[in-house]
Amino acid sequence: xxxxxxITILIVFSAINSYSQDASNIAKELLSEYNKINTFxxxxxxxxxxxxxxxxxxxxxxxxKSPNTTKVDIEGFSMLPKQGTGNFIGELLKLKSTxxxxxxxxxxxxxxxxxxxxxxxxxxxxxxxMYVNENKMTVVKADITTKDNGTFYIDIEYVNSVKFNxxxxxxxxxxxxxxxxxKAFVGPRDKSKVDEMQKEGETxxxxxxxxxxxxxxxxxxxNSIFKK
Amino acid sequence: xxxxxxxxxxxxxxxxxxxxxxxxxxxxxxxxxxxxxxAEGETLIEVSTRVLRSSFDFNGxxxxxxxxxxxxxxxxxxxxxxxITLVGGDMLAGxxxxxxxxxxxxxxxxxxxxxxxxxxxxxxxxxxxxxWLFILALGLGxxxxxxxxxxxxxxxxxxxxxxxxxxxxxxxxxxxxxxMWVVYTISFxxxxxxxxxxxxxxxxxxxLIVLNILNMVDIGAFSTIQELFFTTHMNAWIILFDEKIDxxxxxxxxxxxxxxxxxxxxxxxxxxNKKDINS
Numbered sequence: 001x002x003x004x005x006x007i008t009i010l011i012v013f014s015a016i017n018s019y020s021q022d023a024s025n026i027a028k029e030l031l032s033e034y035n036k037i038n039t040f041x042x043x044x045x046x047x048x049x050x051x052x053x054x055x056x057x058x059x060x061x062x063x064x065k066s067p068n069t070t071k072v073d074i075e076g077f078s079m080l081p082k083q084g085t086g087n088f089i090g091e092l093l094k095l096k097s098t099x100x101x102x103x104x105x106x107x108x109x110x111x112x113x114x115x116x117x118x119x120x121x122x123x124x125x126x127x128x129x130m131y132v133n134e135n136k137m138t139v140v141k142a143d144i145t146t147k148d149n150g151t152f153y154i155d156i157e158y159v160n161s162v163k164f165n166x167x168x169x170x171x172x173x174x175x176x177x178x179x180x181x182x183k184a185f186v187g188p189r190d191k192s193k194v195d196e197m198q199k200e201g202e203t204x205x206x207x208x209x210x211x212x213x214x215x216x217x218x219x220x221x222x223n224s225i226f227k228k
Numbered sequence: 229x230x231x232x233x234x235x236x237x238x239x240x241x242x243x244x245x246x247x248x249x250x251x252x253x254x255x256x257x258x259x260x261x262x263x264x265x266x267a268e269g270e271t272l273i274e275v276s277t278r279v280l281r282s283s284f285d286f287n288g289x290x291x292x293x294x295x296x297x298x299x300x301x302x303x304x305x306x307x308x309x310x311x312i313t314l315v316g317g318d319m320l321a322g323x324x325x326x327x328x329x330x331x332x333x334x335x336x337x338x339x340x341x342x343x344x345x346x347x348x349x350x351x352x353x354x355x356x357x358x359x360w361l362f363i364l365a366l367g368l369g370x371x372x373x374x375x376x377x378x379x380x381x382x383x384x385x386x387x388x389x390x391x392x393x394x395x396x397x398x399x400x401x402x403x404x405x406x407x408m409w410v411v412y413t414i415s416f417x418x419x420x421x422x423x424x425x426x427x428x429x430x431x432x433x434x435x436l437i438v439l440n441i442l443n444m445v446d447i448g449a450f451s452t453i454q455e456l457f458f459t460t461h462m463n464a465w466i467i468l469f470d471e472k473i474d475x476x477x478x479x480x481x482x483x484x485x486x487x488x489x490x491x492x493x494x495x496x497x498x499x500x501n502k503k504d505i506n507s
Contacts, residue, residue, distance in 0.1 A: 053280065054471030055387040056377075076377040076390055077288035079280065149282050177279040179385060206283060 023101035023115050026132060027093055033137045033165050034090030038066045040166060042215040046072075048079060050206040052179040055079065062086070062212070063225050067094065071226045081208045083152040084172040089139045089165070092128055095119040107131060112140060124148060138165050150175045164217050170210040175203045233341060237349030241315060244322075250311035250357050258300055258364040262372055265296045269373075272299075276381040293369030294378040294393045298469065300365040301404070305463055308361065309411040309436050315353055316415030317428035319346050320500065324423035329505045343500040347416060347493055354412045358405045366397065380469040388469065400465040403478075406485050407462040411436065413492040420496045420503065458488050 044062040048055050060074030062085065070086030072078060095117070102114040110133060117128040124146050131141035136158070144152045153173040159166050178201060241247050265272070269291040277286070320343070323329045333339060378393045380386040388396070414435065418428030439459040442450075454460050464481035467474055 050280075052384040053387075054384060056389045072287060074287065077286070077290050077379075077387065079284040079286055081284055082282075174283055176283050179279050 023099040026101070026113060026115060026134065027097075027099045027117070030132060030137060030139065031090065031093040034087060034093055035066075036218075037064070037087050037090060037164050037166065038218050039221045040064050040087070040164075040215055040217045041219075041221060042166075042212045044072065045209075045211045046074070046078060046080065047209045047211075048206070049208070050176060051204050053206075063221050065221055065226065067091070069226050073225070081152070081172050081174070081210075082149055083144050083146070083174075084154050084170050084208070085210065088154075089130075089142065089156070092117065092125070092130075092142070092144070095122050095125065097128070105131065107141065110140070159212070159215065162215055162217060164215075166215055166217065167210075167212055169212070172208045172210070174206050176206040178202055178204050229337070230341060230345060233337060233345035234348050234352070237346050238352060241319075241349055241353050244315075244318070246314050246318065247353065249314055250308070251360055253311055254304070254308070254357070254361050254364060257304065258361070259368060261300050261303060262296060262368055265291065265299065266372065269296065273379065276379070277385065280385070289374070289376055290379045291373055292376040292378070293366060293371070293373045294375060294390075294397070295380075296369040296373055297362075297365040297397070298378070298380065298466075300369070301361075301400070301465075302463075304361065305404075305407070306440065308357070309408060309462075310433055312354055312357065312408050312411050313415040313429045313432040313436075316350055316412040317419050317432060318425035319350050319416050320419040320496075321422050321425040321428055322419075324505075325425060333505065339501050339503075340497060343420075343497050347413075347496070350412055350416060351409060354408045355405050358401060358408055361404075362397070362401050378469070380466075382466065382470070384471075386469065386471045388471070396468045399468055403465040403468070403482065406482060406489075407465070410458050410462070410485050410488045410492075413489045413496075417492045417496045420500050458485060461485055 041061060041063045043059065045057055045059045047057040058074045058076075058078045060072060060078065063071045063073070064086040066087070068086065068091050072080055072085070097117040097119045100116045100118075102116055104111050105114050106112070112131040113134055115130040115132060117130060119125050119128070125144060126147055127145040129141075129143040130139050132138070133140050138156070138158050140156055140158075142152075142154045142156070144154065146152070151174065155171040156167045157169040159168045273290050274281070277290075280286075323332065332342060375390055375393075377390050378388045380388060411432065415428050415432040418431050419425065422428060436459065439457045443454055443457060443459055445454075461481035461484045464478055467478045467481075
């Protein structure tokens with residue numbers, strides 16, 4: 001009996017170990033793909049969709065320099081999500097993490113490998129769920145749970161025309177606190193609208209869509225651009 | 229003849245030092261608010277956008293001349309009407325106080341011509357005061373803070389592209405004039421009844437203060453009555469700074485104000501035409 005239990009534990013342990021090794025190998029392979037990007041610059045458009053925020057779509061340039069310097073050059077004022085810009089997947093993979101594979105999942109008829117990354121040293125990121133297309137070695141979905149800013153759900157479409165893992169479209173969903181203007185600060189004209197907003201919960205969903213085009217990859221970018 | 233009358237009335241208005249109180253008050257207050265925004269504007273923006281800062285990094289400046297001008301307009305819109313009553317309340321009562329009514333009316337002009345000329349001259353004063361406010365607020369604002377996209381925080385947060393700002397301010401100037409015109413017309417109306425300008429000035433100020441206080445009362449059933457107050461519609465220019473402008477609400481408010489001006493000014497003209505003038 002003891003022998004049977006011992007063998008079972010051994011089998012389970014080695015299975016977990018091999019799964020974990022598989023997951024680590026996939027993560028390493030992904031990292032080497034994303035590491036190919038040392039610098040890039042491209043055109044970018046940012047569209048923000050939050051119920052209480054009316055902001056125009058912004059178009060400008062984005063510059064990235066490895067390991068984690070991103071600069072967005074947009075005329076006037078712009079807002080960038082805290083997660084999901086630059087080579088953010090590469091940056092996530094660079095974190096020292098425990099990687100576990102949770103098996104295969106079908107998303108939009110594509111078989112994806114579900115990896116769970118538990119960063120060991122990150123101050124902000126607690127957990128990352130990555131969905132990997134192993135055929136193309138790309139991460140097409142990532143759920144990033146942070147310590148202070150909630151969870152970001154990210155969907156990525158890639159540029160087919162370049163040999164690097166560069167996104168053409170990134171959709172980021174997250175939860176933001178609701179905006180509640182005190183009634184005393186609005187006139188009678190806006191009271192009903194404030195009433196409507198007060199009925200909504202403490203939080204609401206937000207979405208940001210980033211589109212990238214005209215990539216220039218791995219060409220020297222002047223440091224002064226990042227200092228602006 | 230009528231133009232000469234208006235010019236004469238304008239000369240009278242600008243001969244009195246009380247006319248300049250409004251211009252001086254705006255000339256002092258606006259730069260003070262600019263300085264306050266220079267010192268504390270960043271904090272104001274941070275507080276207004278706190279809910280977004282947990283999820284977003286902000287790039288670029290949100291404090292600019294456009295944003296500051298809107299804040300100044302909101303601050304001053306409660307107080308400028310009080311300055312306008314100083315002139316409006318004196319337009320007709322002032323003649324009675326100084327005993328010049330009969331002297332003016334023995335000249336070959338009709339009473340109607342006189343009262344319309346006075347009304348027109350006073351309206352020009354109101355327009356100049358509003359233009360002065362905008363020149364100072366917007367001009368100085370742009371000079372100190374520059375231009376850019378404009379953030380408007382109401383029941384929602386609107387970011388208006390820079391290219392879309394100036395035409396909104398253009399219409400705002402017109403609407404602000406309309407709002408102040410109503411106040412002027414009320415004080416002009418009361419001015420026709422009495423022989424001392426203190427009465428119409430105080431009465432108009434009292435009406436403004438009472439209606440503004442009643443506007444703050446937040447009782448469901450009361451909102452229907454609030455809709456009837458001209459003070460509710462005076463600040464409808466802020467609708468112009470919504471992402472999607474509710475033109476129906478904007479024009480409704482404008483029509484209500486125009487209605488006030490028409491009813492009160494025509495009432496004044498009719499009353500003045502029949503009034504017994506003994507001084």
